[in-house]
Amino acid sequence: MSSSKRTEGKGYREPKSSRQWDWGCPETRSQLEEIFFGDQDVIRRGSEDCRKFWAFFERLQTFQRSKAGLEAKRPTEAQAPPRPRGTALADLPATYDPRYRINLALLSGKGEPVSELRGSRSQLPHDRLAEFRRAVLHYLDFGQKQAFGKLAKLQRERAALPMARYGRHLLQALQEHQVVVVAGDTGCGKSTQVPQYLLAAGFSHVACTQPRRIACISLAKRVSFESLSQYGSQVGYQIRFESTRSPATKIVFLTEGLLLRQIQREPGLPQYQVLIVDEVHERHLHSDFLLGVLRRLLPARPDLKLILMSATINISLFSSYFGHAPVVQVPGRLFPITVIYQPVPKEEAPTSKSEKLDPRPFLRVLQAIDHKYPPEERGDLLVFLSGMAEISAVLEAFQPYAAHTKRWVVLPLHSALSITDQDKVFDVAPPGVRKCILSTNIAETSVTIDGVRFVLDSGKVKEMSFDPKAKLQRLQEFWISRASAEQRKGRAGRTGPGVCYRLYAESDYDDFAPYPVPEIQRVALDALVLQMKSMGLGDPRNFPFIEPPPAASLETAIVYLRDQGALDASENLTPIGTLLSELPVDVVIGKILILGCLFDLVEPVLTMAAALSVQSPFVRSAQSNLDCGTARKPLESDHGDPFTLLNAFNAWVQVKSDRSANSRKWCRRRGLEEHRMYEIANLRRQFKGLLQDHGLLAEARPAPADSYSRQQQHRQRRELYQLKREHEESEGRKRKVLRLEALEGGSSSDEDAEASRAREGAHAVDIQVGHLAGMWALSPDGGSSSPLPSPCSLGALGRQAMPTGVPAGSPAGVHLQTLSLTDPEGVTWQPGAASLRTFPPSPFQDVKFKLRHDMGQLQAAASSAQDLSRDQLALLKLVLGRGLYPQLATPDQFNGCRKDSDQFFHTQSKQGAVLHPTSVFASNPDLLQGGQTEAREKGRDSKDGLSSRHQLLAFVSLLETNKPYLVSCVRLPALQAVLLFSRSLDTNGDCSRLVADGWLEFRLESSERATQLLSTALRLRARWEEALDRQLARQAQPRSEERAAMALKAERKVAAALGRDLLDFMRSKVSYSTHRLTALEAQNLYVGPQTVPAAPQLSAVFGETAMSPHDTKGGYAVTSFLTYNCLMSDTDLYSDCLRTFWSCPHCSLYMPFTPMERMCHENTCQAAPDQAAPGASDEEAESSRQASALQRTYHCELCQKDLLLTPTEILRHRKQHL
Amino acid sequence: MRGQDQGPLWTESLPGPARAQEGTWQSRSEPGEDMMTSPSEQEPKGMFECQLCGLTAPYSYVGQKPPNTHTVVLLEECHVLKDPFTLDKDKFLILGSPCSLCNKLVCVGQECSLYYSKRFCLPCVHENLSAFPQEIQQEVEKRRAPSKAASKKSDSRTLL
C-alpha cells in the first residue's frame, strides 16, 4: 500500500515537467508497461521480450538524438515530390516520416475502456505516449525484419546445399529401386534435406536412424525448424529417455538400437514406409547389424524403401551388399585444402610405448602459422592427437608459447574433460588471437567446430580392441586410416580454403589402411549374440554380416553367454537369457538387477546398475585436487567402487531434495559431474520400469494423497512446466569471447568461469556474438544468427550419451560405465564417440529432472539405501559378486610388502593388472590385504599365508591402456565367493585342497571345516538356483492376482531365509591360504581318468545326482561344477583310507565317513533343518517334501531287498550291516 | 492392419520412461491439456512464393488480423506465417503482400519490395521513383548497387 502511494507521489513530480522528462525513470517505465505490455499485448510485462524492448528502446533513443542533431542543420521542409498520377501513388504522404515505413498498427493503450482500467495513464503526457507507441512499432517492425531475414537466409542456405540439386534424382531412384545409397560428405546436407524431400514427396511413415542419440534430437529440431514448422509435430525423435512422437509424427529420428528393438518386437516393421540409415560409413556395431537384419527383411517387405546415407567412404561395399543398389553421389562442398607433409624427424619420434610425446614438431607448426599468416586473418587451428597424455604434453609446450606471443588460446578437447571445459572450444577467440584446439578423434566426425582453417594431424589414434581370449579390452595407439586422414583434413576446409599439416610422410599415408576397422571386429559380441538369439536369427556364425566379425569373438561370446546361463548347451536361450535379452542392458548388469530383485534389494541395485552403466560421475581432473579428495572421502565405501557410486548418488538426491541446497555447487566441490547424476536417475527409472514390466518387481501403488498435497503437487508441476517453457524459449548457449588472460595460466576455476560468463553476458548485446535460440541480438543486419545451430554444431554441443566404442553395444545402448569412457587416457575410441553435453546444465536440468522424477520417491529410496544394514550391504556384495563372476582378480601374494602404487592383481587370463586410479582400493590397498597382514601377524611363515580374511576382487571390466586396469571393483571374502560362484570346483581326497576354475587354489587348515563349508555351499547354491528359477518362472507365467500375491509372499520368505543362510556362510571363519596356480601347476592339476572305478557304491549316497567318474579330470563329478578327488596330490591317498568317525549334528548318526560321504550325508540330512527357526513352517514343509522326493529304490545286497529310502536312510540301513 | 484412422501410429509402448509423455520436448502442453487439439489453427494454408525472387515458404494466414494477436493489426493484406523462430504461438512473421501498383505478390525482403504507407515492389518504385519522397529515392539508389550482386543469389533460390 504505502509503496504505491510513493509511486504516485513521485509520478506526479517527475513526468510533469517535460524538460525533466526521463524515460529511464522506473515509475514511468512501469506505467508505460502497464499500458502497453498487458496480457493481451504482443510484448508482455516481465518477459524476455520486454527486456529486449527496453534495450532496443535505449538504442533507439541514442540514435534519434544523434539524428536530431543532424537534422537541425538541414532545411526543415523537404521538397514536396511531384503529384503522382496513379491512384496508388495519389495519396502517398508527401513529407517523409519513418512511421510510414511500418505496416503495423498498435491497438494497445488506445480506446477509453482500456485507459480507465489502466488508471495511471492520465499522468503521462500525450506526446510521450505517442512517442512510446512509435518506439514499440519500430521494435515490432525490427523484429519482423529480423525474422524475415532469418527465413530468407535459411531458404538461401538450404538451396545452396549441394544436396539440393539431387533431391529429385533421389526420389526418382527411390521410385525404381527398393534400396538407394546416398553418398556425400559432411556438410552436403543429406541428413537434414533427405527427410524433408521425403515429406514433401508425400511419404509419411519415415524412420531415420542415427548412431548418436544427440543427433536424433538435433536433427529432429533442425528438420522441424527448416521446414518452418510446416510439419510441426510431424517431425519427432525417440531416444532412450525421451520421445516427441505423437500420432501426427510422420518422420521420427531414432537410434539404431531402438529401431532394432522395434524389429525385435515386430519383425516386419509394419509401421514404416521408408527407412533411412544414416552414417552407415561409421560402421558401428548396431549399424552393421541393422543392415544385416534389413537385408533379410526387405524381400518380405517389398513395399519398404531403404535409404543408406554415407560419407563418400567405401560406397561400393554398401551398394553391393544390397544387390548393387543405385548410388546418388553428392559432391562435397569443401574449399581447397593445401596438404603439407612434415614427418617427425627420427630423433623426435618416441622410441617406446611409455615415452612422452615430443611436442617440438607440433610447436614448429604453430610457429609456421604465426610466421606465414598475419594475425588479422582469422582462422583457428585444430590439432588431432591420439589421447589425453599426448594432449597434455602438447598443451604444456604450447602454453608458454601462447603466453609469450599473445596470439593463441590453447584448449584441450577430450571426453574426460568436464562439460564446462568441453564447451569452451565453441567460444570465440578475441581479435588477433587464434584458438588452438588439441583434440582426440572426437573432433573428427562428431564435434564440428566452426572457423577452423588449419589442421595439424598427428596421424595417430588410440582405439579399443577386444582380445577375445582374455576377454580384455585394449586401448592401443595406431596409425589412422586414409579415410580418417581425409576426414581430419576436411575439417580445415569448411569455412574457407585451409591448410592441413600432416606429421607423417606421404609414403606413410599411402601405407595407411584404407578404412578404420569396423566396430564389430573390435568389440565383445555378447549382447549382439544375445539379441540375435532373441530375434530368432539362427546361428550367429552363419549370419550374413556386411563384414563378419572374427570367428573367435563370436565363439567367446557364445561361451560367455553359456557360462552366464543365458544360453543352454545347444545354444538356445534359457529363461534367464530371454529375460536378459529383453533388458536393454549389459548381461552383467541384467544379472545384477535380477539377483537384486530376489533379495529385496531393488532400490540400491537399481542405482548401482545405473551408475555402472554411465560414464563415471567422478571428474578425473579433480582426482589430484586435495579439497575434492577430502570432500569425497565421506562418500567412499571400503566395500568397493559401486558402493561409492551408490553413496554419491544417494547423497546427491538428498541434496537435491533439499530446496535450499545447491546441488550443482555440491557436485563441484566433490569433483562430480552433475549431468551423470541426472543420467543415473533416468536410467534407474528406466530399469525400474523394465523390471516391473517383466514381473520381477511389483508396481508401486501410488500412495493415496490428500487433496491439498495433490493440489500442491499439481501447482509445483505447473510451475516447473512454466520454467521449462521459458527455458525452451531461450534454449541454447551463447557463444562467448574467450579471454586471453584467463587462459594463460591454465584453465580458470569454475567460479571464475561462471563469473566471467556473467560479466560477458552483461554486454552480450554489444559484442553481438552469434546468439543461439530466439535471442535477438540488436544486430543491424536482418538477424544473422539462426535460432538453432546447424545440426553439425548442435551435434557438437550434444553429449553422445551412448559411448560407441564399447563392446557389444547392448540393444538400447546401455553400457557398462567402465567399458565406456573412464579409461585413464580419456580417449574416445571410435570415430564419432563424442561426449559433450546435450543440454545446458542446471538450473534447467534440475527442472527437467524434477518433472520426470517423483522426488519424494527418489528421496525415500535414497535414504533407505543410506541406512542399509550390514547384512544388506553384505548381500549386495554377494549380488554384485555373482553378477560379475567370473570377472575376479586375486591380489598378488607380495602386495603386503609393496608400496601402495605398486599393487598387482591377477585374473585368470591376465597377470599383473593394477587398480584403476579412481578405485577406492587404489588409495586404501590395505583393505585388500586383510589376509596377508593377518597371516604375518600370526607370526607364521608368510608363505603359509593362512588367514580367514583373504579377499578377492570382482571387477566390472579389465581395460588395458599402458597397463591393464581393473575397473570398478568390489571386494569379497575369497573362499566363500569361490565356493558359491565357481563354475568348476575341484577337490582332493579330504577336501582340504580346492581349485576354483582351474586357476585359484585354496588350502584349508582343517579338512573337517573344508567339507562342512563345501557341503553348505552345495546346498546354498541349489537353493539359490531354485529361488531364481521360481522367480523367472513367475515372470513368464500369467497368474491370478490373489494366487500371485500368495506365491510372492512364500517366495519372499524363502528368499529371506536363503539370504540369512548365505550371510552366515559368507561370515564363516575358516583359516586358509590362497594361491594363483602357475602355468605348470595348472597343467598338472588332475589325476586324469582312472581305469578302476573305485567306490561305486558311493553313487547311491548322492541322492539325485548320480556321482560318476569324471572322464577327463579323474575323481568323481558330484555336481555340474564339483569334482571330488580329482586333484593330483603329493600325498596320493586312497579315499577309502580317509574314513574317520563322525557324528552328524542333524541326525546323530555316528559312523566312519570319507569326507565325500560325509558331505553327501550332510547334503541330504535335512530332516532336522540347520536352525530350527520358529515359525518356519513353510521351510519345514518344503524340506520334508524334498526328503520324500529324495526317496529312491535301494537294493541292499546283504538283505537282498529293494527298499524305498532316502539317502540318509540308506546310510542308516547300511550301518545295520556293519 | 494398422489403418490411419485406427489410432496413433507411433504409440507402441517403449520400455521405460520413454513412454512417459511428460518427457517430451516439443509439446508445449500442460499436463492434462490435450495435445491433439493445437495443430489445426496454425496449419499451413499453402505455399507463398515471391514473384520476384522466388522465395517460398508455407503460410498459415492471409489478411490483416493474424490469429492469436489482439493488439496488433496489419495495414495491408499480408501472407503470414506463425513465427517459426519462437515457440510463442502469438508471434507471427509477415512473408509478403501484393504490390499496390502491379498487384504482383512480393516478399517483404529489401531486394523485392518496400513499404511506404502501401506495399510497392521495387520495379514499380523504380518506375515511379519521382513520386516518392527524397528519403525513399536515396534509399532505393543505395539498395540498387548491392541488389545487383545479390541477383545471382536469388537465382539459386528458385531451385527450391
Ligand SMILES: [Zn+2]
Ligand atoms: Zn522476393
Ligand SMILES: [Zn+2]
Ligand atoms: Zn509492382
